[in-house]
Amino acid sequence: MTAKLDELANLIEAGAVAVRRVRRFGPAGGAGDKVFPPTYVVDDPKAQTKYAIETRRIDGAAVDTVLLDSVQSQANRMEQALLAGWRAGELSFPVIVVDFSNEKGLEDIGQITTLDAPHRLADAILRDSTTAKGVPFRQSGEGLAFTRAKVARATAVFKLCPTALIFGVWDSTGATGGMGAKFARTLVSEIVGVNACAGVKTASRIDPLQISDVSKGNPLYEDAEEGWTFEKPSGKSAKPQALKPSDVNHGNIAPSVDAKAGGVTLDYALHTAVLSLAGLRKLAFPVDCSGRTLDGAQRAKAESAARTALAALALAGVVYQDAMGYDLRSRCLLVPEGVAQFEVVAADGRVHGLTMSREDAQKAVADAAAAAANCGMGWACEPGKPILTLKPTEKLCELIRISRAQAATSKE
Amino acid sequence: MLALRIDLLTGRYVATAYNDRNEGEWPIHPARVFSALVAALHDADSPDPLEREALLWLERLPAPDIAASNCGMRTAARVFVPVNDVGSMPDFSDDARACEEAKAELAAAKSGAADGRAIRSLQATAKKLEDRLLEDYRAARTFNAGEKIDVARALAVLPERRGRQPRTFPCVVPDDPVCHFVWRDAAPPAAVRGGLERLARRVTRIGHSSSLVALRWVNDPPRPTWTPSDNTRGARVLRVVSEGQLERLEEEFGRHRETSPRTLPCGLVPYRSASNAGREAACGNLGEDWLVFGRIQGPAFPSHRGPELAKTLRDALMSAAADPIKVVLSGHEPSGRRTDRPHVACVPLPFVGHRYADGSILGIAVVLPRETSEDDRQYIEDAVVKLEDRAGAARGSQPPPVRLVMGAAGELTLQRVVGLPGLRTLDPDAWCRASRTWATATPIALDRHPGDLRSRSAAKAAEALRRAVESVESACTHIGLPAPTEVRIDGSSAVGGAEHAAKYGPYPARAGRFRRELVHAVIRFERPVAGPVVLGAGRFQGLGLCRPL
Numbered sequence: 001m002t003a004k005l006d007e008l009a010n011l012i013e014a015g016a017v018a019v020r021r022v023r024r025f026g027p028a029g030g031a032g033d034k035v036f037p038p039t040y041v042v043d044d045p046k047a048q049t050k051y052a053i054e055t056r057r058i059d060g061a062a063v064d065t066v067l068l069d070s071v072q073s074q075a076n077r078m079e080q081a082l083l084a085g086w087r088a089g090e091l092s093f094p095v096i097v098v099d100f101s102n103e104k105g106l107e108d109i110g111q112i113t114t115l116d117a118p119h120r121l122a123d124a125i126l127r128d129s130t131t132a133k134g135v136p137f138r139q140s141g142e143g144l145a146f147t148r149a150k151v152a153r154a155t156a157v158f159k160l161c162p163t164a165l166i167f168g169v170w171d172s173t174g175a176t177g178g179m180g181a182k183f184a185r186t187l188v189s190e191i192v193g194v195n196a197c198a199g200v201k202t203a204s205r206i207d208p209l210q211i212s213d214v215s216k217g218n219p220l221y222e223d224a225e226e227g228w229t230f231e232k233p234s235g236k237s238a239k240p241q242a243l244k245p246s247d248v249n250h251g252n253i254a255p256s257v258d259a260k261a262g263g264v265t266l267d268y269a270l271h272t273a274v275l276s277l278a279g280l281r282k283l284a285f286p287v288d289c290s291g292r293t294l295d296g297a298q299r300a301k302a303e304s305a306a307r308t309a310l311a312a313l314a315l316a317g318v319v320y321q322d323a324m325g326y327d328l329r330s331r332c333l334l335v336p337e338g339v340a341q342f343e344v345v346a347a348d349g350r351v352h353g354l355t356m357s358r359e360d361a362q363k364a365v366a367d368a369a370a371a372a373a374n375c376g377m378g379w380a381c382e383p384g385k386p387i388l389t390l391k392p393t394e395k396l397c398e399l400i401r402i403s404r405a406q407a408a409t410s411k412e
Numbered sequence: 413m414l415a416l417r418i419d420l421l422t423g424r425y426v427a428t429a430y431n432d433r434n435e436g437e438w439p440i441h442p443a444r445v446f447s448a449l450v451a452a453l454h455d456a457d458s459p460d461p462l463e464r465e466a467l468l469w470l471e472r473l474p475a476p477d478i479a480a481s482n483c484g485m486r487t488a489a490r491v492f493v494p495v496n497d498v499g500s501m502p503d504f505s506d507d508a509r510a511c512e513e514a515k516a517e518l519a520a521a522k523s524g525a526a527d528g529r530a531i532r533s534l535q536a537t538a539k540k541l542e543d544r545l546l547e548d549y550r551a552a553r554t555f556n557a558g559e560k561i562d563v564a565r566a567l568a569v570l571p572e573r574r575g576r577q578p579r580t581f582p583c584v585v586p587d588d589p590v591c592h593f594v595w596r597d598a599a600p601p602a603a604v605r606g607g608l609e610r611l612a613r614r615v616t617r618i619g620h621s622s623s624l625v626a627l628r629w630v631n632d633p634p635r636p637t638w639t640p641s642d643n644t645r646g647a648r649v650l651r652v653v654s655e656g657q658l659e660r661l662e663e664e665f666g667r668h669r670e671t672s673p674r675t676l677p678c679g680l681v682p683y684r685s686a687s688n689a690g691r692e693a694a695c696g697n698l699g700e701d702w703l704v705f706g707r708i709q710g711p712a713f714p715s716h717r718g719p720e721l722a723k724t725l726r727d728a729l730m731s732a733a734a735d736p737i738k739v740v741l742s743g744h745e746p747s748g749r750r751t752d753r754p755h756v757a758c759v760p761l762p763f764v765g766h767r768y769a770d771g772s773i774l775g776i777a778v779v780l781p782r783e784t785s786e787d788d789r790q791y792i793e794d795a796v797v798k799l800e801d802r803a804g805a806a807r808g809s810q811p812p813p814v815r816l817v818m819g820a821a822g823e824l825t826l827q828r829v830v831g832l833p834g835l836r837t838l839d840p841d842a843w844c845r846a847s848r849t850w851a852t853a854t855p856i857a858l859d860r861h862p863g864d865l866r867s868r869s870a871a872k873a874a875e876a877l878r879r880a881v882e883s884v885e886s887a888c889t890h891i892g893l894p895a896p897t898e899v900r901i902d903g904s905s906a907v908g909g910a911e912h913a914a915k916y917g918p919y920p921a922r923a924g925r926f927r928r929e930l931v932h933a934v935i936r937f938e939r940p941v942a943g944p945v946v947l948g949a950g951r952f953q954g955l956g957l958c959r960p961l
Contacts, residue, residue: 015613017626018421040489041578047487055484055766055836057587062766062836065585067486071622072493109570116571118494124569128499130553136501139508139549152457168621173497184621188422197768274421276624279616282455345421345626347613393553395500399566 004360005367008315009308015347016277019311019354021318022343025191025269025326025334034199034263036331037066038073049198050261058194066196066264069328074189074273075167079115081320082163082313086115089383090362091320092369093162093313096121096142097386098129103397105404113386114161121146121161122171122180129390137390147171149181154283157183158306158377160387165283166314186279187314191328193266200262204255211251215244269334271326273318280307288376302375309368309377315342316361323358414473414598415633416612418445419626420589425483427619428582430651430676432810432830436582437619439480439638440591443651443678444618445627446471450661452614466607467658469600475652475681476595477636481588482841485834492576500566501552504545511545514538581620592633605629639686647682654679685841693846693942696891697754698951699782700944701789702840703796704761704833705775708813709825712772715854715911718760719919721824722953724816725758725776732802733795740781740788741795743952754781754891756792757946759954761837762910764853769909774837776826776954779944800828844943847960850935851906855913856948856956857928858883859890865901865929877901884933887947887956898936905932907959919950930955 011019027033039050052067069077085091098117100109117123126137137143145156157164166187171180219242223229228248233240245251285303287293294302326334342354356364369379381387418440427444429435437444449467453459518534526534567573600608612627641647660677668674685700705725713721726741733741743755757779763769778796780789797811805812811828818824833839860883863876881899888896903913913930920928928949935945935958947956 017419018624020421040487040491042487042489052486052489054486054583054585056585057482057484062484064768070491072491112571118571118574119496122496124496124499124574125571128501128566128569130549134549134553136504136549136552138501139504151455184617186616188622188624190422190424190622195767272422274624276421276616278613278626279624282614282616284456345419347628349417349419349626349628393500395553395555395561396566396569398555399500399561399563400570403563403567 004356005308005312005364005371007354008311008364008368009304009371011344012277012280012307012311013304015281017345017347018274018276018278019315019342019344020272020274021340023271023340024337025271026337027266027269028333028335032265034265034331035068035193035269035334036261036263036329037068037193037196038070038329039261048260051196051198051264053196054192056194063195063267064197065270066193066266067190068193068269068332068334069191071185071188071190073328074191075185075187077324078187078189078317078321079163079167081324082317083113083115084324085316085320085362087384091313091316091365092379092381092383093365094160094379094381094387095163096126096161096388096390098125098390098392100392100397103392105401106392106397109400111386115163120164120167120169121157122164122169122173124173125392126390128396129392131388131390142388146181151183151282152284153286154183155285155287155289155377157181158283158285158310159289159379162310162313162379163317165280165310166317183283184279186276186310187273187317188276189271189273189318191269191271191326191334193264193269195267196264197266198259198262198264201258202255203253203258205253207250207252209250211245213244213246213251215242219243220245220248263331268337275311275314275318277307277311280310283307283310285377289378289380290376292376294376298375302372302377305368305372305375306377309365309372309379312361312364312368315356316365319356319358319361413631413633414595414600415630416445416476416593417628417630417633418591418593418618419628420586420591421624421626422622423589424583424585424623425619426581426583426623428580434580434582436485436584438483438485438584438586439478439648439650439683440618441651441678442476442478442593443653443657443676445593445615446653446657447661447676448615448618448625448627449608449611450658452611454662454665455614460607460610462603463607463611464658466600466604466611469604470608471653471657472655473595473598475640475650475683476593477640477686478638478650478683479592479594479634479636480638481586481590482836483584483586484836486583486585487834490578490580493579494571494574495568495577498565498568498574500561500569502548504548504552507541507545507548511538511541514541581622592630592636594633594636636686638683640681641684642682647684649680650683651676651678652681685845693940694892694894694937695782695942696888696893696945697782698757698779698891698944698946699784700840700844700942701780701782701784702944703778703780703792704829704838704840705777705814705826706829706833706835706838707773707775707824708827711818711822711824712774713760713818713821713824714915715760715762715771715773716916717818717821718762718773718854719921719950719953719955721760721773721776721816721818722758724818725778726756726953728799728814728816729756729758729778729792729795732799733791738788738791740784741792754783755952756780757952757954759944759946759957760854761843761954762853762957763835763837764905764907764909765842765959766836766909771909771911774835775829777840779946796828840944843957843959845960846940846942848937848940849961850937850941850943850945850958851961852932852934852947852956853905853907853910853959854955854957855905855916855930855932856884856887857919857930857950859887859928859949861926861929865931880929880931884931884935884947888935888945891945891947891951893941893945894937894939896935897938898934900934901931902934903932906934906961919955934961 037051096114097111100106149156168185170182427437615627759777760773761775800812813827816824862879865876867873884899945958
């Protein structure tokens with residue numbers, strides 16, 4: 001066992017509460033540059049912006065902070081970061097894929113993994129797929145094992161989709177309805193902008209051709225081949241609609257000012273990621289990955305190894321996100337300020353540091369997986385290869401083809 | 413002494429108020445924490461009887477005192493989450509179960525003493541069920557031209573075509589991400605303490621799954637900030653537990669199984685700010701019982717328009733109130749003479765004390781005297797409700813908005829705040845928290861003219877200042893507060909964003925009345941004073957409103 005893995009295993013054994021990382025970021029354009037937070041539908045009619053704003057007390061002063069990346073969005077980004085590590089063969093852990101790449105005309109969809117599907121292992125796309133033998137996923141051995149999983153019997157999910165135990169999963173629409181497997185997330189990550197000051201955004205277009213509105217004297221009409229024409233279509237069909245040059249993307253667009261989603265300036269952005277080790281300790285594994293019942297010291301050892309593997313994978317999610325960068329959306333690129341350091345919150349509330357580089361994380365995941373395998377909690381996976389490849393049903397494929405054909409016809 | 417320390421590990425608390433889906437909850441409700449402990453008990457396949465005993469002991473304790481800081485609330489935003497109830501695959505579980513059972517029966521017959529005929533019959537049944545199941549699988553995955561299926565539902569399984577449902581995740585951000593529940597007179601037996609310790613270690617979240625916590629039983633809690641109270645006025649109602657709660661929760665779980673809608677069984681207890689409830693804080697004759705209206709539409713009036721707004725609201729309330737108008741609202745005895753008794757004050761609430769504060773009026777509070785009788789309170793509430801109903805809007809989870817016409821300046825739409833106010837300015841606690849030092853957010857209209865405070869003669873100015881200080885001191889004692897130990901007079905306020913006294917026009921505005929000198933002040937008392945502190949001649953119109961420092 002490496003020192004890093006040893007440290008993680010000890011933390012879990014010793015009852016440490018959480019591992020967290022709080023890191024400062026600044027806008028890529030430098031201090032004072034504007035960034036664009038996500039906009040929301042805000043019910044409050046007196047709301048000044050479409051952003052999620054909150055007041056925090058920092059160093060005794062009340063300052064406005066703005067939500068830059070939500071918990072849900074962060075989970076998706078970390079899943080994509082783990083997926084990149086998995087595809088590169090750096091991180092090896094179980095991933096299930098639904099493979100469209102061999103379906104005629106649907107090759108572009110490619111593979112949808114349990115790290116892409118919105119509801120992870122419980123997602124409808126897996127439910128609508130079958131094993132190579134044509135058995136619906138949920139009726140296959142793996143699917144049934146997932147359906148029967150619980151917090152107190154989590155081996156099936158650990159074996160098939162450990163990331164679902166990190167980011168949470170609820171089989172709310174499976175065979176047992178809302179009583180299906182329900183695992184709360186153990187990793188929570190969020191980015192806020194501190195001392196946010198809302199700005200305005202302007203929009204306008206100056207047409208280099210300076211085409212003015214000629215529609216009164218010379219109206220334009222839709223044309224199937226040319227896009228538009230001056231010639232009024234003849235025939236008995238419906239009355240042709242006269243168009244302006246702006247309808248076909250010519251002419252100036254008058255300047256407008258958007259004060260509700262005009263970006264913000266910040267003092268800094270604050271990324272907080274918290275992994276609940278107590279949450280991992282709640283997961284129980286009474287059987288090993290081969291279905292053998294575990295007892296006494298053997299079970300304690302296997303459970304500890306499995307939880308350590310999950311902790312290593314979760315921290316890898318945080319570290320690998322660093323490698324992906326923080327280009328959160330258009331005009332919201334953040335760059336880190338200083339070196340990132342994890343800290344461990346011990347059972348008595350004391351805090352101490354924990355360093356983990358990308359190489360450390362990669363090695364910790366590999367070593368933790370090997371240690372877990374020694375206790376019967378092995379992930380039966382090869383680097384970069386899915387643990388299970390599902391096939392979308394012929395029915396689903398045909399529906400997508402029909403839908404695409406209809407969309408193409410309507411465009412014509 | 414027994415104290416539970418709750419650390420909010422992410423610095424936030426994501427939990428929906430029990431009476432409004434768009435509101436956050438703060439402080440953390442004791443009943444919610446008890447439920448989290450019960451969930452920790454039942455996470456295990458076979459709950460530990462000692463831990464169960466510990467919860468049975470805990471539920472019998474009275475409602476705890478709470479130590480929690482103030483909090484800010486994130487603006488309520490709707491997020492859209494992808495649904496999962498889509499697809500074309502039917503549910504095979506019943507047929508699959510029947511098939512499995514038939515196979516199991518066959519296996520049992522083969523290993524038992526069944527005769528060949530019975531085994532053949534069971535074999536035939538199992539095969540028939542299996543063939544039917546395989547045929548069902550085939551039919552579910554293959555597409556027949558012209559087949560009638562819900563195309564949109566099937567196509568929506570692709571992540572980019574997935575429908576989305578609106579959800580809200582109300583979130584509060586406490587100034588200090590630590591909260592304590594304190595049972596001052598509780599002393600658990602060792603076995604109970606052990607059970608409580610083990611349960612607390614297994615609680616990982618309270619509220620939403622992103623609201624991670626660490627729970628610990630400690631012996632050194634800070635002083636409570638919220639205590640249970642018999643008085644519901646101005647109180648925040650929190651959900652608490654009582655004897656039988658564990659069984660009620662277990663019964664309730666048996667019914668809803670986390671699928672049906674559920675309600676947390678609980679008792680409701682009013683909690684008041686402990687700093688004010690404590691005996692050590694002095695208080696004036698206006699109370700913490702506020703009916704607060706927030707501005708939802710219309711111009712953002714500067715603070716100096718406050719008295720005009722207060723008068724408009726008072727007139728509107730008078731016109732809505734039942735006749736004869738009671739003294740508590742009008743401030744006049746039936747004879748027409750001004751009453752000596754405290755009565756309702758309409759206090760505009762300016763945005764002050766924040767880095768970006770600009771003094772604009774964010775709302776207005778109808779502040780009742782501390783000693784208001786039940787009848788009088790009901791009378792004021794009836795007037796407010798009648799005023800709200802006048803607009804003709806339906807009364808939903810929020811009261812209907814109230815429109816006030818402010819002459820040529822325009823129309824202001826206000827809505828009464830129910831539950832946790834989204835803005836600190838609209839939270840009575842921001843104005844009522846006990847403090848030794850107070851500063852005016854709106855200037856005090858001095859009861860007596862102090863002389864020329866701006867005189868070029870140093871002696872005259874000093875004399876005027878002395879009189880102004882005296883006037884502020886007597887304004888304090890006039891409302892029942894102790895005499896301050898120090899008063900500093902200035903034209904500008906010590907509270908950020910508050911408007912300079914010179915910005916205010918003549919007060920009272922009506923011609924022919926004695927014009928009051930308007931001054932800002934910082935006032936220090938020997939012992940803590942609970943708010944509201946509203947001083948001077950214009951206090952019933954919100955002048956002389958002080959903020960605790």
